[in-house]
Amino acid sequence: MINIKNIRKSFEDMEAVKNVSLHINKGSIYGLLGSNGAGKTTLLKILAGIYRQDSGEVQIDNQSVFENVQIKQKIIFLPDTLFFFSQYTIKQMADYYRSLFPSWNEERYQRLGEVFPIDQNKKVHRLSKGMQRQVAFWLTLSTMPEVLILDEPLDGLDAVMRQKVKNLLVQDVAEREMTVLISSHNLREVEDICDHVGILHHGEIMIERDLDDLKSDIHKIQVAFKAGETPAGFLQDLDVLYQESRGSVLLCIVRGKEEDVKDKVQSFHPVLFDILPLTLEEIFIYEMGDVGYAIESIMV
Numbered sequence: 001m002i003n004i005k006n007i008r009k010s011f012e013d014m015e016a017v018k019n020v021s022l023h024i025n026k027g028s029i030y031g032l033l034g035s036n037g038a039g040k041t042t043l044l045k046i047l048a049g050i051y052r053q054d055s056g057e058v059q060i061d062n063q064s065v066f067e068n069v070q071i072k073q074k075i076i077f078l079p080d081t082l083f084f085f086s087q088y089t090i091k092q093m094a095d096y097y098r099s100l101f102p103s104w105n106e107e108r109y110q111r112l113g114e115v116f117p118i119d120q121n122k123k124v125h126r127l128s129k130g131m132q133r134q135v136a137f138w139l140t141l142s143t144m145p146e147v148l149i150l151d152e153p154l155d156g157l158d159a160v161m162r163q164k165v166k167n168l169l170v171q172d173v174a175e176r177e178m179t180v181l182i183s184s185h186n187l188r189e190v191e192d193i194c195d196h197v198g199i200l201h202h203g204e205i206m207i208e209r210d211l212d213d214l215k216s217d218i219h220k221i222q223v224a225f226k227a228g229e230t231p232a233g234f235l236q237d238l239d240v241l242y243q244e245s246r247g248s249v250l251l252c253i254v255r256g257k258e259e260d261v262k263d264k265v266q267s268f269h270p271v272l273f274d275i276l277p278l279t280l281e282e283i284f285i286y287e288m289g290d291v292g293y294a295i296e297s298i299m300v
């Protein structure tokens with residue numbers, strides 16, 4: 001559905017996106033993660049047709065996005081800094097969206113008024129930051145987008161509202177195969193809804209995988225040996241991303257299939273051995289460490 005091929009984008013002499021390729025299937029929720037300044041927002045804006053890439057292709061349903069009005073009516077980009085016309089009420093903003101998007105669904109708009117309990121006659125600018133974000137989702141989801149591009153989408157929402165919004169997103173994906181691309185630093189928030197993740201660093205995609213596959217391929221192990229000494233060859237046998245000693249216990253983050261890691265560790269006859277899954281946040285931290293993003297003593 002979304003195909004990005006070898007795109008590059010520079011701002012003056014600074015290359016923000018370097019030869020990025022991505023494929024996002026229809027009906028999937030893709031988490032775009034990355035360090036500060038990695039190029040996430042630039043990539044999202046290229047995909048939304050706001051920026052034009054310097055080279056490469058960006059296609060949705062096999063059509064180029066930039067200056068393509070038809071495709072742009074199917075996409076909504078919700079930036080981290082929201083825009084509303086000053087002086088407009090929610091109702092007036094809804095009129096504007098209604099005129100802009102042929103796919104606007106009035107029944108959905110009215111139903112979502114129960115999820116977002118805000119008076120439609122209120123001026124959007126006078127609402128709190130979190131309430132403005134609720135309005136943004138209210139209007140956005142009423143347009144029934146085929147592709148939803150979200151930059152830090154849950155910022156400012158309270159815990160109940162975050163859950164409600166996540167449920168609405170998942171519901172639209174399940175019921176009408178909406179495709180969602182989310183960029184967020186809040187990995188705990190995106191972990192439970194994304195099915196794919198891509199990690200961007202210095203403008204390049206480091207990892208792009210199905211989230212379950214990614215999680216099944218990286219583990220935290222705690223291991224200790226008789227006499228407190230790590231046997232020669234133990235670490236060389238494993239694909240270690242990070243290691244730290246705590247007394248006689250060695251803590252490691254290792255890549256590999258769980259069964260293979262278990263077999264290798266057990267062949268060294270440890271007196272203590274635990275293998276634990278990692279959260280997406282931990283995977284992100286250790287993968288970033290592997291490409292030289294400083295991590296020290298952050299084992300959790």
Ligand SMILES: Nc1ncnc2c1ncn2[C@@H]1O[C@H](COP(=O)(O)OP(=O)(O)OP(=O)(O)O)[C@@H](O)[C@H]1O
Pocket residue numbers: 011014016034035036037038039040041042043
């Ligand atoms: N309009 C612009 N003009 C010049 N440089 C820009 C512009 N927009 C982004 N950049 C630069 O491009 C790089 C990538 O920025 P971008 O906003 O895409 O990163 P990001 O991954 O979204 O970062 P963050 O997580 O901090 O929001 C940064 O070095 C930034 O300074």
